[in-house]
Amino acid sequence: MTRRAAAALVLISLGLVGLAGCGGESVSESTTTSVAATTAPATPAPPTASLPATAPTAPLGGENLPPQTAVPGVRVGDARTLATAKELVDVLYQSGDPARPAARARLEDGGYADGVVRDQAGTDPTTGLALLRSYALRLRDEAAARDEVSAAVDEVRSSSSAASSDIDVSGIPGAQALRVEVDQGGLRGTVVFVTFPAGPAVYGIQGVSANGADIPEDEIIGAARALATRVGATP
Numbered sequence: 001m002t003r004r005a006a007a008a009l010v011l012i013s014l015g016l017v018g019l020a021g022c023g024g025e026s027v028s029e030s031t032t033t034s035v036a037a038t039t040a041p042a043t044p045a046p047p048t049a050s051l052p053a054t055a056p057t058a059p060l061g062g063e064n065l066p067p068q069t070a071v072p073g074v075r076v077g078d079a080r081t082l083a084t085a086k087e088l089v090d091v092l093y094q095s096g097d098p099a100r101p102a103a104r105a106r107l108e109d110g111g112y113a114d115g116v117v118r119d120q121a122g123t124d125p126t127t128g129l130a131l132l133r134s135y136a137l138r139l140r141d142e143a144a145a146r147d148e149v150s151a152a153v154d155e156v157r158s159s160s161s162a163a164s165s166d167i168d169v170s171g172i173p174g175a176q177a178l179r180v181e182v183d184q185g186g187l188r189g190t191v192v193f194v195t196f197p198a199g200p201a202v203y204g205i206q207g208v209s210a211n212g213a214d215i216p217e218d219e220i221i222g223a224a225r226a227l228a229t230r231v232g233a234t235p
Contacts, residue, residue: 059083060116064231065134066205068120070223071216073128077120085112088137092117110148111140113200122209129215130189131208138201145197146174152195152204153178169221172196172228173235177221190215194224198233 062079082088085107093100115137122129139145153176157164162184167177175196182189192215195204205224209215228234 059114060136060138060201062116062118064116064136064201064203065118066223066227070226071129071132071205071207071219073123073216074120074132075123077118077132079116079118082115082117082137088112088115088117106151107137107139110144111200113138113140125210125213127213128209129207130210130213131206132220133206133208134204136201136203141200142197145200145202148202149174149176149195149197153193167192167194167217167221169194169196169224172225172233174233175224175228177224179217188212192217192220194221196224196228196233198228198231201231203227203231203233 059081061081065079068074068076080091082091085104088107089100089104093103115135117133117135120132120134122131125131137148139148157166157178162180162182164178164180167179169175169177173196175194177192177194180191180193182191187210189208189210192207193204194206195202197203203224205220205227207215207217207220225234
């Protein structure tokens, strides 16, 4: 992921934040699927056995993401399956972003097989999370997955447009996490981003708060640890 693309990911999330606080549905320019804004509590996912780090060949789906209730303060969201690198780029990058062709080429070069993304709008963005994004994507092999994790986080860390600091995610092999403070172009917020590889798959969780609202960093990292255990990424 290029530095421009990494910054765009953060700003797209903050764009979703503004819409999430309006009630109804949350939709960004880069997303054609809305996030349901229901007040009904999510049904906890049934316990699942740990999966081997060599990811299954079945297409990735919502079952490969954290439970809907893994992080408090968000609504139920729909998982979107993304069969091609183009589809993933269409979701994560704004229309007209010049970084889109390079991002697509990078994913295709890595052997992109499939992916899934779920956005959950915050129940009260004025005091807590405005958006929780979870994703999983599968590449050619373990090496490609490790490279994707490192490239994404390195570029976010090196971006001059947002201050970032590392978060401790020891215990998850290959995992990296950042807290990013964004104050740019009228957009102000905090992003907690954690990503890790498991076999040829890459998993990520991104929480976003806006305008000084609290962000549940510990809960986001805890959800990543639980997911890593479930998919066999931890010893």
